[in-house]
Amino acid sequence: MKNLIKTTFLGLFITFSSACEAEFTNVDSTDAVATIQAVSDVDIEGQVKFTQPEEAVRIHFKIKNLPPNQKFGTHIHENGDCTGKEAKNAGSHFNPHDHPHGSLKNSMSHAGDLGNIESDENGVIDTVIETNLLSLKEPSPTYIVDRSIVIHAGVDDLTTQPSGSSGTKIGCGVINIH
Ligand SMILES: [Cu+2]
Numbered sequence: 263m264k265n266l267i268k269t270t271f272l273g274l275f276i277t278f279s280s281a282c283e284a285e286f287t288n289v290d291s292t293d294a295v296a297t298i299q300a301v302s303d304v305d306i307e308g309q310v311k312f313t314q315p316e317e318a319v320r321i322h323f324k325i326k327n328l329p330p331n332q333k334f335g336t337h338i339h340e341n342g343d344c345t346g347k348e349a350k351n352a353g354s355h356f357n358p359h360d361h362p363h364g365s366l367k368n369s370m371s372h373a374g375d376l377g378n379i380e381s382d383e384n385g386v387i388d389t390v391i392e393t394n395l396l397s398l399k400e401p402s403p404t405y406i407v408d409r410s411i412v413i414h415a416g417v418d419d420l421t422t423q424p425s426g427s428s429g430t431k432i433g434c435g436v437i438n439i440h
Contacts, residue, residue, distance in 0.1 A: 284308040284326045289440070294398055296411045296435030298325060301349040306433040308387075310411050314398040319406075323379055325387040325413070325433070332381050335418025335428025338374030338396065342408040344434035352410045352434055355425060356396075358403040365420040369395060373404050375426075376411075378418050398439070410436050 286309055289295055294312040308325035328334070339352035346352075355363065356374030364371030373395040379387050397404045416429030 284324050286311045286322075286324065292398065292439070294407055294437050294439045296437045298411075298413065298433040298435040299344060300432065301344060301434045302415070302430055302432050304328065304415065304432040306413065308433075310435060310437075312398055312406070312437065318392045318394050319396045319398060320390055320392050321376065321411075322390045323387050325379075325381075326385060328381040328385040328387065330381055330383050330385045333378040333417045334381070334387075334432070335414040335416060335426050336376045336379050337372070337412055337414075337418075337425075337428075338376065338406055338437075339410045339412045339434075340374070342410050342436040344410055344436060349410070349412060349431045349434035352412055352431070356406065356409055363420075363422070363424050363426055366391065366393060374406075374409075375418075375420075377420065379413070406437050407439050408437065410434055 284307055296310045298308045300306045305327045307327050311322045313320045338356040340356045341353040343351040355372040357372040361370050361372055366377040381387050396406050412431050413433035414428035415432045418426035418428040420426055
């Protein structure tokens with residue numbers, strides 16, 4: 263009996279901690295979610311949730327198993343396809359207005375340029391960014407459902423063309439609405 267109780271507690275703990283770190287439990291029907299899969303040798307895991315309560319799209323990253331205390335370039339890529347070597351089939355940065363590569367803060371950049379996200383000392387990212395350059399509502403040239411979100415191994419310098427010199431892709435997820 264004692265053992266049974268112990269096992270049950272352990273089971274609950276494991277379920278809670280993994281859900282807490284890298285998975286969203288509160289997803290509305292209008293929210294989009296991308297489940298991040300590892301596409302190179304980093305064991306990255308997690309989810310990204312997209313909501314659009316008003317004009318701006320809120321992008322909430324819950325990612326784990328990253329190298330600690332580092333910045334990672336992240337972008338919306340044009341294809342909702344994470345297959346191929348290092349998610350090659352995700353294609354280029356989502357760029358509906360034919361702008362150069364740049365920063366999240368400059369509206370004359372690729373709409374998919376999300377800048378950098380940073381891991382903490384445990385290799386976890388739990389952060390929210392906002393942008394007016396993307397949409398979850400059809401019809402819109404900046405509609406991002408069925409495209410992909412990609413996390414790169416290196417820092418996006420926000421300048422180098424066409425992709426900020428952010429290195430190989432380590433994580434990729436297709437943006438879905440259920
Ligand atoms: Cu990218």
